[in-house]
Amino acid sequence: MAPAAVVVSDRPDFLVTAEEPKSLQSIFIRDEDERPKVAYNQFSKDIPVISLSGIEGAERGRVIDEVSKACSEWGLFQVVDHGVPKELVDSMTRLSRDFFALPAEEKLKYDMRGGEPGGFVVSSHLQGESVFDWRELCIYFSYPLHQRDYSRWPVKPDGWREIVEKYSEALMGLACNMLAIVSEALGLESDAVTKACVEMDQKVVVNFYPKCPEPDMTLGLKRHTDPVTITLLLQDQVGGLQATKDDGKNWITVEPIEGAFVVNLGDHMHYLSNGKFKSADHQAVVNSNSSRLSIATFHNPAPEGIVYPLDGVVKEAEGEKCFMEEPITYAQMYSRKMSRDIELARQKKMAKVAEQEKS
Numbered sequence: 391m392a393p394a395a396v397v398v399s400d401r402p403d404f405l406v407t408a409e410e411p412k413s414l415q416s417i418f419i420r421d422e423d424e425r426p427k428v429a430y431n432q433f434s435k436d437i438p439v440i441s442l443s444g445i446e447g448a449e450r451g452r453v454i455d456e457v458s459k460a461c462s463e464w465g466l467f468q469v470v471d472h473g474v475p476k477e478l479v480d481s482m483t484r485l486s487r488d489f490f491a492l493p494a495e496e497k498l499k500y501d502m503r504g505g506e507p508g509g510f511v512v513s514s515h516l517q518g519e520s521v522f523d524w525r526e527l528c529i530y531f532s533y534p535l536h537q538r539d540y541s542r543w544p545v546k547p548d549g550w551r552e553i554v555e556k557y558s559e560a561l562m563g564l565a566c567n568m569l570a571i572v573s574e575a576l577g578l579e580s581d582a583v584t585k586a587c588v589e590m591d592q593k594v595v596v597n598f599y600p601k602c603p604e605p606d607m608t609l610g611l612k613r614h615t616d617p618v619t620i621t622l623l624l625q626d627q628v629g630g631l632q633a634t635k636d637d638g639k640n641w642i643t644v645e646p647i648e649g650a651f652v653v654n655l656g657d658h659m660h661y662l663s664n665g666k667f668k669s670a671d672h673q674a675v676v677n678s679n680s681s682r683l684s685i686a687t688f689h690n691p692a693p694e695g696i697v698y699p700l701d702g703v704v705k706e707a708e709g710e711k712c713f714m715e716e717p718i719t720y721a722q723m724y725s726r727k728m729s730r731d732i733e734l735a736r737q738k739k740m741a742k743v744a745e746q747e748k749s
């Protein structure tokens with residue numbers, strides 16, 4: 391039964407109904423070149439798995455070397471022995487699943503389609519998408535603390551709010567530790583990246599990908615790079631996160647590792663490193679056997695934070711050039727990226743219409 395909510399866009403209210411759909415609505419069908427090329431459960435071991443055990447002591451040098459290599463090649467790696475308590479991760483996962491199992495009416499109390507800061511939405515919180523993603527999501531704007539708006543934090547299931555608070559704090563700690571390692575991997579002081587972020591902003595995005603009737607025709611989350619500095623992603627054991635390091639020619643499915651976080655560098659980090667470190671190029675695929683849960687925790691600078699290669703990264707004496715013409719703010723970087731994405735999608739759609747009219 392459809393919920394009694396005011397539909398303010400053509401975005402569907404929810405994906406999961408009592409009756410599972412037998413086929414995909416056309417709004418979810420991707421062009422052939424965007425569809426999955428590798429199975430959701432054909433796992434690859436190419437993405438490095440790095441143990442953080444001993445990073446405050448004798449192991450720091452090893453971790454820096456491994457992170458440096460992974461960031462130059464993929465902008466992506468997994469970490470284990472990261473110190474985030476297992477019970478916290480387990481509670482966060484269980485309560486997240488419980489949230490998506492709530493009736494649509496309950497989830498839609500936090501409907502984000504009117505542009506509200508946080509809550510529930512289907513497909514994406516971004517405007518202007520021409521094809522929808524096969525996902526439901528719940529977003530928590532968690533940092534800076536003085537901007538936290540608890541009226542957008544779901545009260546159900548019981549106890550989730552408190553767990554999200556603890557989880558977001560633990561992940562802010564891990565993100566700062568990882569950014570210290572990344573700074574050192576660039577040959578800089580450990581606080582170089584966090585200083586460039588001024589005041590760190592954090593968003594916890596809980597992604598739920600229901601079973602999909604025609605998973606080969608669609609994506610759970612289209613190909614993208616995260617705009618942020620660093621993302622910490624927790625995924626369940628189903629599989630579906632895919633990455634490419636050669637502009638989409640070859641894709642791999644990241645092997646789910648119990649209790650690990652996938653660490654993703656975003657565009658901001660790519661710019662700070664003068665392109666030495668990649669912004670991970672990735673997507674999420676879905677399947678018809680089981681639903682999947684992932685929790686992406688994004689960390690980025692304040693809107694006025696400066697996007698420009700960090701002092702000391704560009705080795706001019708070695709003939710290296712700065713690859714940005716001028717510093718811009720993070721807000722500018724973000725809005726340019728969004729307009730570029732929308733423009734590319736528009737051009738693609740027009741080319742497709744022109745092609746159809748010819749034939």
Ligand SMILES: O=C(O)CCC(=O)C(=O)O
Nearest residue numbers: 595597630631674684686
């Ligand atoms: O679900 C996943 O594995 C990927 C999620 C992701 O890339 C994102 O939320 O930006």
Ligand SMILES: [Fe+2]
Nearest residue numbers: 614615616672
């Ligand atoms: Fe992402």
